[in-house]
Amino acid sequence: MTLSDKYTDALPHSPAHPLPEDLVRQAPKVLLHDHLDGGLRPRTVVELAQEAGYDALPTTVPAALGEWFRDAADSGSLERYLETFAHTCAVMQTAPALFRIAAECAEDLAADGVVYAEVRFAPEQHLAAGLTLDEVVDAVNAGFREGERRAAAAGRRILVSTLLCAMRHADRALEIAELAVAHRDRGVAGFDIAGGEIGNPASRHAAAFDHLRSEGARVTVHAGEAVGMESIREAVLRCGAHRIGHGVRITDDIEIAADGSVRLGRLASYVRDMRIALEVCPTSNLQTGAATSYPGHPIDLLRRLGFRVCLNTDNRLVSGTTMTQEFQHLATAFGYGPAELEEFTVNAAKAAFLPFDERTALVDEVIRPGYARLRSRSLGHVPVRDAAAA
Ligand SMILES: O=c1[nH]cnc2c1ncn2[C@@H]1O[C@H](CO)[C@@H](O)[C@H]1O
Numbered sequence: 073m074t075l076s077d078k079y080t081d082a083l084p085h086s087p088a089h090p091l092p093e094d095l096v097r098q099a100p101k102v103l104l105h106d107h108l109d110g111g112l113r114p115r116t117v118v119e120l121a122q123e124a125g126y127d128a129l130p131t132t133v134p135a136a137l138g139e140w141f142r143d144a145a146d147s148g149s150l151e152r153y154l155e156t157f158a159h160t161c162a163v164m165q166t167a168p169a170l171f172r173i174a175a176e177c178a179e180d181l182a183a184d185g186v187v188y189a190e191v192r193f194a195p196e197q198h199l200a201a202g203l204t205l206d207e208v209v210d211a212v213n214a215g216f217r218e219g220e221r222r223a224a225a226a227g228r229r230i231l232v233s234t235l236l237c238a239m240r241h242a243d244r245a246l247e248i249a250e251l252a253v254a255h256r257d258r259g260v261a262g263f264d265i266a267g268g269e270i271g272n273p274a275s276r277h278a279a280a281f282d283h284l285r286s287e288g289a290r291v292t293v294h295a296g297e298a299v300g301m302e303s304i305r306e307a308v309l310r311c312g313a314h315r316i317g318h319g320v321r322i323t324d325d326i327e328i329a330a331d332g333s334v335r336l337g338r339l340a341s342y343v344r345d346m347r348i349a350l351e352v353c354p355t356s357n358l359q360t361g362a363a364t365s366y367p368g369h370p371i372d373l374l375r376r377l378g379f380r381v382c383l384n385t386d387n388r389l390v391s392g393t394t395m396t397q398e399f400q401h402l403a404t405a406f407g408y409g410p411a412e413l414e415e416f417t418v419n420a421a422k423a424a425f426l427p428f429d430e431r432t433a434l435v436d437e438v439i440r441p442g443y444a445r446l447r448s449r450s451l452g453h454v455p456v457r458d459a460a461a462a
């Protein structure tokens with residue numbers, strides 16, 4: 073029995089009334105953890121590969137390619153999951169390709185009901201055809217602006233900010249930190265570090281984190297995914313992370329006694345006390361082995377304990393998912409309804425790397441009214457169980 077099984081056994085669930093998928097899709101959602109190079113449309117990968125003369129794709133049939141990514145990434149290991157990104161990065165080496173991918177990303181997120189997104193990528197992985205780091209960032213940001221315009225024309229408002237990733241195994245983190253600071257008034261909201269966690273401690277990039285701290289820049293760190301508490305401790309206490317990507321292994325620092333009483337260790341307390349958001353990505357966690365099943369996923373335990381948890385996709389192509397699907401998995405596993413979706417959304421908005429007044433406006437003017445509308449509509453919805461009994 074896992075820790076979260078034990079804890080959830082001790083608490084009653086809200087009744088399982090599955091929400092119709094279109095209601096979940098229309099609900100306003102905030103997405104803080106989504107990789108640009110993990111979320112391409114399969115057809116776009118195929119078309120750009122043809123244009124670039126890249127002939128190493130496992131298949132050129134878009135639907136089969138989508139399945140290939142999901143299956144290949146379903147390996148139980150973060151390292152193997154990350155190997156699949158060679159195919160997407162291969163077709164992301166020119167300004168027009170980056171522009172197209174970013175524009176389509178914004179359109180796809182808007183169609184999924186996302187109203188605010190922070191989308192990340194590693195500029196250093198897009199230099200193979202001669203672009204500079206600045207040109208890569210400019211092309212992606214121009215693509216997001218185009219995608220926002222197209223979404224608005226289709227009646228959907230979305231705002232997309234960029235996060236720049238350094239890679240744990242590489243040695244360009246300071247340069248990327250400087251790039252994030254240089255572009256912070258031009259679409260870049262913060263910095264992240266991604267890549268293989270085992271054997272690549274974030275603290276090796278102390279100079280980058282020192283620079284970010286001295287500039288007052290916003291920082292999130294992938295941690296507590298393949299490595300446990302030690303990695304989260306470093307991210308928070310040495311790297312100054314304001315949010316943690318994944319962070320699910322914080323449960324190693326939470327003890328639940330037989331009588332149901334809960335004791336948080338010093339690190340788990342710090343994360344909860346300081347409202348450090350955990351950017352949780354359930355499907356990705358199942359693929360990389362960071363969690364074993366949706367019902368066994370610690371997201372529900374962490375939510376109930378009052379951690380600032382938000383729900384994310386990580387990689388829509390590689391994990392074969394959307395925000396709507398991530399929520400539906402949790403609705404099935406934990407009996408979640410609109411209240412929990414709203415809670416995750418407000419948590420994400422509070423943790424967004426936006427100015428305070430914009431976060432407040434997002435909550436008060438977009439999210440709260442959106443869920444009030446959703447509640448009034450879902451009252452008319454007959455839950456599946458009741459419908460069967462009628
Ligand atoms: O869940 C993850 N953990 C660690 N690194 C990741 C994850 N998903 C994607 N990337 C890495 O981040 C890079 C920049 O977007 C991707 O190329 C991939 O290598």
Ligand SMILES: [Zn+2]
Nearest residue numbers: 107294317386
């Ligand atoms: Zn990630």
